[in-house]
Each structure stands twice: as C-alpha cells, then as structure tokens.
Amino acid sequence: GDITNPKGEGSSKLVQFADNVVYRLYFKGLVSDEVAAAESGERTVTAGFGVAICDVADNLLYEMKESLSGGGEVKRRGVEIRALIHGLSEAFNMGIRHVRIHCDDYPIFQFINGGDKPKQNDMRQLVNEVCRLKEKMNSCEPLMVARNDVKFAFKLAREAIVSQSSSLDLKAAQGTTCAICLEETDAGRMFSTEQCLHRHCFSCVKQYVEVKLLSGIVPTCLGEGCKLELTLESCSKILTPRVTEMWKRKMKEDSIPAAERIYCPYPNCAMLMSKSDLSSHADQSKVQECVKCRGHFCIDCKVPSHTDMSCDEYKKLHPDPLVDELKSLANDNKWRQCVKCRHMIELSHGCNHMTCRCGYEFCYKCGVEWKKNQNSCPSGCQRTGHGDYDDEDDADGDSEHSCEEDMCECYYDDDGVRWRDWEDFVDHQPRV
Numbered sequence: 001g002d003i004t005n006p007k008g009e010g011s012s013k014l015v016q017f018a019d020n021v022v023y024r025l026y027f028k029g030l031v032s033d034e035v036a037a038a039e040s041g042e043r044t045v046t047a048g049f050g051v052a053i054c055d056v057a058d059n060l061l062y063e064m065k066e067s068l069s070g071g072g073e074v075k076r077r078g079v080e081i082r083a084l085i086h087g088l089s090e091a092f093n094m095g096i097r098h099v100r101i102h103c104d105d106y107p108i109f110q111f112i113n114g115g116d117k118p119k120q121n122d123m124r125q126l127v128n129e130v131c132r133l134k135e136k137m138n139s140c141e142p143l144m145v146a147r148n149d150v151k152f153a154f155k156l157a158r159e160a161i162v163s164q165s166s167s168l169d170l171k172a173a174q175g176t177t178c179a180i181c182l183e184e185t186d187a188g189r190m191f192s193t194e195q196c197l198h199r200h201c202f203s204c205v206k207q208y209v210e211v212k213l214l215s216g217i218v219p220t221c222l223g224e225g226c227k228l229e230l231t232l233e234s235c236s237k238i239l240t241p242r243v244t245e246m247w248k249r250k251m252k253e254d255s256i257p258a259a260e261r262i263y264c265p266y267p268n269c270a271m272l273m274s275k276s277d278l279s280s281h282a283d284q285s286k287v288q289e290c291v292k293c294r295g296h297f298c299i300d301c302k303v304p305s306h307t308d309m310s311c312d313e314y315k316k317l318h319p320d321p322l323v324d325e326l327k328s329l330a331n332d333n334k335w336r337q338c339v340k341c342r343h344m345i346e347l348s349h350g351c352n353h354m355t356c357r358c359g360y361e362f363c364y365k366c367g368v369e370w371k372k373n374q375n376s377c378p379s380g381c382q383r384t385g386h387g388d389y390d391d392e393d394d395a396d397g398d399s400e401h402s403c404e405e406d407m408c409e410c411y412y413d414d415d416g417v418r419w420r421d422w423e424d425f426v427d428h429q430p431r432v
Contacts, residue, residue, distance in 0.1 A: 022098040022139065023061070026052040027087045028153035029079030030160075032197040032223075047076075049083030050156025053091060053099075064090065065156035076225070080108055081126040083153070088133035088140075097138040102145045113142045158197065180204040180222060193234055198223030202238045209235060213246045216343075217355070218254070258340050258360075262288075265303050269293040336364055352377065 017023070029049040046067065053062040064086065068079065084101065091099055103109045110116040111127045112134070118124050134140040147154070176187050178201035185201040192199040200222045209230065212219040219235075221228040232239075232247045239247070249272070253261065256274045264271040271292035278288045278299065287307060288299045296305035298314075306314040330337070335346050340360040347354065352364040361370040363377040371378055 017061075017095050019095075019097060021056065022100055023091070023096050024054045024056070024058065024102055025084075025087050025091060025099050026050075026054065026102045026150045026153040027080065027083040028104075028150050028157045029076055029081075029083045030154075030157045030197070031076045031079055047079045048157045048160025049079050049086070050153040050158075050160060051083055051087035051090065052152035052156065053087070053096070054152065060152060062090070062094070063152065063156055065160040067160040077105065077108060078123060078126065080105060081111075081123070081130060083157070084108075084112070085126065085129050085133065088130065088137075092133065092136055099137055099140050101140065101142045102150055103142055104145055104147045104150050106144065109142055109144045178204055180208075191235070191238060193221065193228065193230070196221055196223055196226050196228045198226055205235065206238055206240075206243070209239065210243050210246070213243065213250055216250070218250065262299065262302070264290040264293060264295065265297050266290070266293055266295045269295065275299065336362070336367065338362070339367075 027049065029047065031047045048065065048067040050065045051063065052060060054060055066086070068082075084103075088099070088101075101112065103112070107116065111118060111123075112130050118127055176190055176199065177184050178190070178199075180200055181204050183201065189202050190199040191202055191205040198221050204222065208222055209219045219230045220226065221230060232244065232251065235247075236244060253272055256272070260275045262273045262275050262278060264273070269290060269292055271290055273291055286298050286300050287296050287305050289296055297303060298305055298311065301311040301314065303314060303318070309317070329335075330344055333346065335344050336354070337344050338356040338360055339362070340356065343356055345354060345356060345364075347364045353361065353370055354364045355361050362368060363370055363379065366377065366379050368377060368379040
C-alpha cells in the first residue's frame with residue numbers, strides 16, 4: 001500500500017511498498033546512564049531506540065526514533081528488543097510482508113532466531129512478542145551483521161537519547177556527577193564520545209587511560225558494560241604528553257605481531273623494532289643495527305653483537321644471573337608466563353581469565369588457552385577470585401553460570417574481573 005511516514009521524525013514522502021520485495025529492517029537501542037540532579041544524587045537512565053526500513057539497495061524508506069527514561073532497571077537489550085517490536089509492528093501496518101531483520105547483537109540474534117531462550121521473565125515476554133509478529137509475516141529472516149551495518153538505526157537511537165537528555169540540561173547546568181568518583185564536575189570538564197554518549201570527568205579518564213596503558217591494554221569506555229575502544233584522537237586533549245607518548249608506543253607495538261617484535265638490548269635504548277623490517281634492510285648476517293641508537297646486536301639471541309663467537313659461547317661467557325632469580329621469584333609468587341610473548345604476569349585480584357598485553361588469553365590457574373566468549377576455563381578447573389561465584393554465592397546452585405544465557409547483571413571489567421553488577425564495581429573503585 002501507499003503509506004506516509006506517521007511518525008513525523010523522518011521523511012514524510014509517500015512510500016509504496018511492493019508485496020514481493022524483501023525489505024531490510026534495521027534496529028538499535030542505546031542506554032546512557034548519568035547522575036543528573038546532583039542535589040538528589042539520583043541516577044537518571046536515558047534510553048532511546050531507532051528503526052530504519054530500507055529497500056534492497058539500502059535506500060532509506062522509513063525511519064523512526066523514540067526516547068525512553070526510567071530508573072536503573074532500563075537494560076540495553078530490553079530496549080533493543082522493544083525497538084525490534086516497534087519496527088516489525090510498523091512494517092506490518094504499512095503492508096510489508098517480507099522482511100529481513102538486520103541484528104548486530106549475537107544473544108538477541110539467538111533469541112529471535114529460535115536458538116537460546118532468555119531466562120528472565122520480562123525478556124522472555126519481549127522475545128515472545130517478536131516471535132508473534134514474525135509469524136504474521138509471509139517471510140521474516142534474522143541476519144547477523146556488523147555494527148557498522150546498522151548505522152541508520154544507530155544514528156536515530158543516538159539522536160533520541162540526545163533529545164531526551166536535552167530536557168535535563170537546565171538541571172545539569174550547575175554540575176554533573178561523575179559515575180566513577182561521584183564528584184560534581186562542571187559539564188565542560190566531562191569527557192564523552194559520540195559513539196556511546198557515556199560521560200566521565202577528565203580526572204577519572206586520565207587516570208584510567210594511564211593505568212590501562214601501563215598494563216599494556218587498550219583503554220575502553222568507562223561506561224557500564226561498554227566495550228567501545230577509546231582512541232588517542234578522542235582523548236588527546238585531556239592527556240599529558242607522557243601518556244600520549246605511551247599510547248603511541250602501544251599503537252606501534254600492536255601493529256607488530258608478537259613473534260616479530262625485537263627490542264634493542266642496550267639498557268639506555270630498548271627501542272621496539274620489527275624483525276622482518278630489520279631483515280629486509282640488512283644482509284643475511286645475524287648482526288643488526290638498532291634504528292635509534294645505532295648499536296649492533298645479534299638478532300638470534302637478542303644481545304649485543306658478538307661476531308667473534310657463537311650464541312652458545314656468548315651465553316656461557318656471559319651468564320645472566322637475573323634470569324634464574326626471576327624464575328625463582330616467579331615460582332615463589334605463582335606468576336604465570338605468557339606462552340606467546342613470554343611476558344610475566346601476576347594475578348593481584350579477580351578471576352583466572354587473563355588477557356596478556358599481546359592479546360593472548362589463558363587460564364591463570366592451569367595455563368590452558370582461554371577461547372573467546374567463554375565464561376569458564378575450557379579445562380574445567382575450579383575458578384577462584386573476587387569476581388567468581390562459588391556454591392554458596394550461587395542462588396540457583398548453577399556452577400555453569402553463563403552471563404549471556406542467564407541475562408544476569410554481572411559486570412566484567414577490562415581486566416577480566418567479574419563483579420556482581422555495575423554498582424559493585426563502582427563501590428570498589430578508589431575515590432579520587
């Protein structure tokens with residue numbers, strides 16, 4: 001039929017939907033939590049969703065955006081599924097009978113595709129409503145896509161949140177409270193990114209970025225459950241020159257595969273270089289020249305040049321007592337060594353799921369490689385640490401706890417520590 005956009009949010013032109021065309025439905029829900037109205041100290045959660053319907057060539061035919069607000073119970077996946085319900089309902093009312101749902105969230109994709117079922121009752125009701133609307137269509141196929149493929153809906157959801165947040169501007173003008181340090185801060189000194197809209201004070205962000213870089217980890221957004229990676233460009237205005245240089249070194253290190261990294265052996269240099277680049281700019285000799293200090297070193301055993309003797313002869317004449325001392329210290333303190341880059345790692349707190357600075361993931365207790373998207377050790381060894389549940393903690397007695405399947409409130413920080421929820425994580429952060 002011929003339908004005019006009833007929302008008045010996007011184009012109002014007359015759109016004709018064909019009966020035999022498979023249209024594309026994009027949906028996205030976002031949640032931005034802030035402590036507004038500092039005098040009350042209450043947490044205001046602003047949520048918004050966007051829906052876009054396109055033809056097979058991705059020409060935008062219909063769009064809608066809507067904002068939601070409420071207390072701390074507003075959950076992103078709940079907002080996402082509400083967006084899908086609105087989208088399917090509007091599509092059916094406009095005469096669309098063939099639709100392909102583009103989804104960028106894997107658990108939601110599993111829910112609407114008939115795979116996993118949410119255990120929370122409210123989520124189960126929402127998914128059931130999606131299934132009911134799907135059955136009304138002649139064809140309705142979910143498709144898993146990348147985040148960038150839902151850009152239409154993402155933009156609308158973000159605009160909905162910004163619109164809703166603007167109503168709080170007068171109240172927040174006197175100051176905004178940082179969710180980490182809980183200090184009231186001038187709005188002009190709050191850091192945020194356009195992608196997720198989470199806001200935190202400059203001081204917390206600066207300290208957080210430095211700590212992550214010192215740990216060899218690329219910093220992500222401080223927002224609850226947000227995995228958006230921060231960029232040097234977005235943080236450059238609030239970082240000191242020293243931290244900026246640390247980030248640049250981290251970027252260079254990440255650009256070189258761990259097996260290709262060579263560090264200058266001279267203590268006053270320690271320049272990072274690529275093994276393949278060094279080999280391509282030299283002859284077949286084992287002796288290489290540092291690109292910074294110009295010192296010569298052996299590329300095989302990573303020590304200063306020893307052209308008059310073999311590597312084994314050099315090691316016998318120049319034993320390094322620090323190596324044995326380090327191994328003994330590591331054994332006494334139960335440190336683990338990454339099998340990929342040989343970096344020594346200490347577990348100070350949290351669960352046994354470790355992520356090395358080179359990106360390799362493993363179990364701290366048994367050393368087995370930790371596969372992506374797993375919440376327990378692949379070998380089945382018992383986990384211990386602050387963030388893990390034991391039999392007494394687990395109300396359901398379910399030792400095979402799965403965050404994605406149970407849709408629980410667990411929060412994983414960037415060090416792999418599992419906290420009971422976001423508030424528990426915040427309560428354990430040092431006050432600035």
